[in-house]
Amino acid sequence: xxxxxxxxxxxxxxxxxxxxxxxxxxxxxxxxxxxxxxxxxxxxxxxxxxxxxxxxxxxxxxxxxxxxxxxxxxxxxxxxxxxxxxxxxxxxxxxxxxxxxxxxxxxxxxxxxxxxxxxxxxxxxxxxxxxxxxxxxxxxxxxxxxxxxxxxxxxxxxxxxxxxxxxxxxxxxxxxxxxxxxxxxxxxxxxxxxxxxxxxxxxxxxxxxxxxxxxxxxxxxxxxxxxxxxxxxxxxxxxxxxxxxxxxxxxxxxxxxx
Numbered sequence: 001x002x003x004x005x006x007x008x009x010x011x012x013x014x015x016x017x018x019x020x021x022x023x024x025x026x027x028x029x030x031x032x033x034x035x036x037x038x039x040x041x042x043x044x045x046x047x048x049x050x051x052x053x054x055x056x057x058x059x060x061x062x063x064x065x066x067x068x069x070x071x072x073x074x075x076x077x078x079x080x081x082x083x084x085x086x087x088x089x090x091x092x093x094x095x096x097x098x099x100x101x102x103x104x105x106x107x108x109x110x111x112x113x114x115x116x117x118x119x120x121x122x123x124x125x126x127x128x129x130x131x132x133x134x135x136x137x138x139x140x141x142x143x144x145x146x147x148x149x150x151x152x153x154x155x156x157x158x159x160x161x162x163x164x165x166x167x168x169x170x171x172x173x174x175x176x177x178x179x180x181x182x183x184x185x186x187x188x189x190x191x192x193x194x195x196x197x198x199x200x201x202x203x204x205x206x207x208x209x210x211x212x213x214x215x216x217x218x219x220x221x222x223x224x225x226x227x228x229x230x231x232x233x234x235x236x237x238x239x240x241x242x243x244x245x246x247x248x249x250x251x252x253x254x255x256x257x258x
Contacts, residue, residue, distance in 0.1 A: 061248070067241045074234045078159060078181065087228040091162055094222035094229075095170050105172050112173075112220035114213060115185030117147070123192065135199055139192075142246040146191055146239065147184065154179040163225050172224040183227045186235030187242070189217035194243025214239070 059065070077083045113119055120143050128136035159181040163169040193210040196202075202210075218232040227235075 061244075064241060064244055067237050071234060071237045071241070074230055074237070075157070075181075077230065078157070083230070087230050088162075088166055090229045091166070091222055091227075094219060095162070095225050096168070100170070108220045108223050109173050111213075111216050112185055112224060115187075115189040115217045117143075117188075120188060120192070132199075138246055139195065142191060142195060142242060143188065146187060146242045149242075150182060150184045150187055150235075150238070151178070153182060154184075157181050159228075159231070161226060162228055169225045171226075176226045180227055181231045181234060182238055183218060183221050183231045183235030185221055186214070186218040186227070186232050187239035189214035190236045190239030191243045191246075192239075194240050195246050198243065198247040 120139075124136050124139050124143070127139055158179050161176065161178075161180045163171050163175060190211075193214045197207050197210060200206075214236070218227075218236055221227040221232055222229060
């Protein structure tokens with residue numbers, strides 16, 4: 001508890017939280033060009049031999065290729081009108097079905113923050129000071145690149161959020177800005193679960209617990225009225241894929257340097 005209190009009262013943590021908050025409220029016309037330039041520079045300045053090693057590693061990993069295939073199918077399904085109807089029906093079940101007491105709304109608001117950038121920053125600082133410096137760097141790099149990919153996809157696909165398209169949507173908390181596909185909170189939650197499990201080589205019980213928490217984050221996004229089911233599913237696949245990629249790329253870096 002002391003380390004969390006220290007991080008909470010740390011001025012640098014508070015400054016980073018304010019910067020993240022300001023970035024999240026910028027309009028797409030400001031940050032989309034920055035994302036494109038950042039990704040382009042990242043690709044250009046990393047040696048081609050490094051990308052070749054990464055591609056060979058991915059190509060030989062069947063589960064990763066399957067994730068990419070399913071993600072592409074989800075992306076293509078967005079033009080399917082029947083898929084939109086199914087999406088709306090499942091979304092309405094999570095968003096409006098049953099009773100919604102105040103304690104449940106508050107619980108959902110708390111759980112959804114597990115995929116927030118501020119929580120990610122706190123976890124990274126804990127890893128840096130209490131676990132492993134290299135893991136903290138890898139964690140931050142993966143988070144930033146995942147965020148770039150998610151935001152770039154949102155700006156290109158431009159799927160409206162449910163409360164914009166559907167009627168009588170129940171919105172819990174503040175309406176999120178930006179577009180809907182894929183879910184950034186869900187992708188970040190699954191990325192963290194996958195990367196940490198791979199690093200610590202946790203047992204089955206811990207793995208189930210972490211992925212259940214990540215799935216709950218995805219559920220909160222529908223409960224709160226922010227995302228469709230396909231947004232959440234795509235975010236889960238993308239986050240899991242990115243977590244495995246983080247581990248593979250880390251291994252490639254060490255092999256490439258040596």
